[in-house]
Amino acid sequence: MTDTRNLSQDAAAAAGTFAIGGDLPVARLGFGAMRLPTGTFTGPVRNPETGIAVLRRAVELGVNHIDTASFYRRGDVIANDLVRQALAPYPDGLVIATKVGPLLGPDGIPAQQATAGQLRGLVEDNLRELGVEHLGLVYLRVGGRNAPGGEPVSERFAALAKLRSDGLIRHLGVSNVDAAQLAEARAIAPVAAVQNAFHVQATADAALLAECARTGTAFVPFFPLGGGLDPIDTTRLEKTAARHGATVQQVALAALLAASPVMLPIPGTGSVAHLEENVGAARVQLTQEDLADLAG
Numbered sequence: 001m002t003d004t005r006n007l008s009q010d011a012a013a014a015a016g017t018f019a020i021g022g023d024l025p026v027a028r029l030g031f032g033a034m035r036l037p038t039g040t041f042t043g044p045v046r047n048p049e050t051g052i053a054v055l056r057r058a059v060e061l062g063v064n065h066i067d068t069a070s071f072y073r074r075g076d077v078i079a080n081d082l083v084r085q086a087l088a089p090y091p092d093g094l095v096i097a098t099k100v101g102p103l104l105g106p107d108g109i110p111a112q113q114a115t116a117g118q119l120r121g122l123v124e125d126n127l128r129e130l131g132v133e134h135l136g137l138v139y140l141r142v143g144g145r146n147a148p149g150g151e152p153v154s155e156r157f158a159a160l161a162k163l164r165s166d167g168l169i170r171h172l173g174v175s176n177v178d179a180a181q182l183a184e185a186r187a188i189a190p191v192a193a194v195q196n197a198f199h200v201q202a203t204a205d206a207a208l209l210a211e212c213a214r215t216g217t218a219f220v221p222f223f224p225l226g227g228g229l230d231p232i233d234t235t236r237l238e239k240t241a242a243r244h245g246a247t248v249q250q251v252a253l254a255a256l257l258a259a260s261p262v263m264l265p266i267p268g269t270g271s272v273a274h275l276e277e278n279v280g281a282a283r284v285q286l287t288q289e290d291l292a293d294l295a296g
């Protein structure tokens with residue numbers, strides 16, 4: 001496996017940086033906080049001290065793009081609280097991205113979507129939990145667990161655009177959207193980032209990624225390691241992994257980094273060892289031969 005012992009303070013930037021919205025530069029390899037409170041959607045609560053250690057180690061390794069949400073919680077363990085406890089006062093240049101839209105049911109699983117009128121309260125929840133006066137990047141997360149499409153976003157995105165003009169949010173994003181929904185949002189306010197499901201073998205949104213690249217919009221793949229409904233067949237990554245002395249997870253992330261300069265993976269984990277392995281992927285440079293093998 002690519003050695004993680006000698007990871008430097010800028011390890012996460014080994015695959016370069018990208019300026020979200022043109023003015024928030026981040027290392028392209030980021031971190032997703034969803035797995036800190038629980039490892040699976042219905043799993044047991046995880047130890048908050050481990051979550052804090054993961055977050056601190058991420059920042060030590062140069063991760064400065066942390067994706068979170070107020071609805072990433074299980075029991076008393078809330079991802080936003082862990083981010084604040086681990087990292088506040090926040091280092092200069094740390095971009096905390098959050099998302100609003102889903103409302104949790106009594107079992108703690110997203111059950112319905114917020115209305116436009118509820119979004120201000122949800123943004124304020126994030127401000128309070130994270131202990132900040134304004135947020136770097138806020139996504140409107142639309143739809144359920146299925147593929148995007150089929151619902152209007154204008155009214156809710158306009159509500160977030162108002163919060164942006166009020167100074168609560170620096171940049172806006174949209175999540176789980178199709179091209180029509182992205183266009184609908186863009187007609188209201190600039191969209192700095194799109195966050196959709198995508199991994200080395202789940203590339204249905206390749207055209208949307210190309211559109212993001214064309215417009216300098218960050219494309220943030222969720223489930224980059226296939227942690228969702230669409231797992232990665234890791235046997236198809238083994239040959240490339242062996243060639244680089246890397247793990248299959250590192251190859252999965254390196255393939256995303258190679259796919260586009262606007263691609264900003266945010267692999268999630270509740271383990272310091274997995275975090276280090278994932279950050280180590282930023283220095284795995286895949287060749288054209290590797291990419292052809294992975295596509296085959």
Ligand SMILES: NC(=O)c1ccc[n+]([C@@H]2O[C@H](COP(=O)([O-])OP(=O)(O)OC[C@H]3O[C@@H](n4cnc5c(N)ncnc54)[C@H](OP(=O)(O)O)[C@@H]3O)[C@@H](O)[C@H]2O)c1
Pocket residue numbers: 031032033034035039067068099141175176195196221222223224225226227228249266267268269270271273274275277278
């Ligand atoms: N916008 C949305 O709708 C949406 C939806 C889902 C997620 N997200 C965001 O996207 C981020 C990334 O997605 P994700 O965290 O669900 O999925 P992921 O990165 O595809 O995979 C996470 C899963 O892989 C495991 N894992 C992580 N690193 C590993 C490694 N090096 N070796 C072996 N297993 C490893 C984790 O287990 P361990 O914890 O045990 O390491 C966890 O089960 C989330 O954290 C969240 O911020 C957004």
